[in-house]
Amino acid sequence: MGDYIIRATAAEGQIRAFAITSREIVETARLRHDTSPVVTAALGRLLSAGAMMGVMMKGEEDLLTLQIKCSGPVKGLTVTADSKGHVKGFADVPQVMLPPSGQGKLDVGRALDLGVLSVIKDLGMKEPYVGQTELKTGEIGDDLTYYFASSEQTPSSVGLGVLMNRDNTVRQAGGFILQLMPDASEEVIVRLEGRLTAMKSVTEYLDRGCTPEGLLQELLGAFDVEFLEKTEAAFACNCSKERVEKAIVSIGRKDLNEMVQEGKPIEVKCHFCNTAYEFTVEDLKKIIRRSKQ
Secondary structure, three states: OEOOOOEEEEEOOOEEEEEEEEEEHHHHHHHHHOOOOHHHHHHHHHHHHHHHHHHHHOOOEEEEEEEEOOOOOOOOEEEEEEEEOOOEEEOOOOOOOOOOOOOOOHHHHHHHOEEEEEEEEEOOOOOOEEEEEEEEOOOOOHHHHHHHHHOOOOOEEEEEEEOOOOOOOEEEEEEEEEEEEEOHEEEEEEEEOOOOOOOOOHHHHHEEEEEEEHHHHHHHHHHEEEEEEEEEEEOOOOOHHHHHHHHHOOOHHHHHHHHHHHHHOOEEOOOOOEEEEEEOHHOOOHHHHHHOO
């Protein structure tokens, strides 16, 4: 079964919900970037959240970027998603080794530590929407819960998880986003809070075979949950040699000429998917000629 996102509503429209299974997405990111377990967990959580938040957008060309800049050893994470379930991302420092947390789990909070979470939405306007909040815990789910409440004034609960195998491959990954609509009654709010308090970790549900639908059924079954839409999700990058060439042009003719003088090909890697593109000396000469036109 491939990765996918399910969108649902509950309590007669008073709650909207999203859930994702993202094991393949996170494993692809791990392989592309050769991330250590704690970085895989951190990046995997942000990739899962980004994919769900991406499908919240309505426009075909809308783009979402989640960016964390932090004081912990990871230094930062960047994830970009569209409205069709495609997501990609990278860590500033892919290899970080830390002892387990006090609960014996991967210590994502310590890997990130203090910092800022930015949510950038490019909705085709002149300027993108940018919302920012401080990292409260570094656990990412809690930080996004705080972001929704403070920047979008939407009471939400975000649960994210990544479970690793002993060989450091990804065993399970996924998460959910629950949001209360403005007309939510006090009774629904209190009942939902109680359900969330009693809930186990996301990965515990996934590891016993829960699908995204099953996860939302566990959370919202008492609220007459209605499943609305299923979207396939995947790690996907739209980089190409042509796009990388445009970035090379921005270096400037002086530096390009120096590269030609060295007489060696250059290799440029995409930040998001780590794909390497080689440009020969002849390629560089052509780029210089085109940049003069």
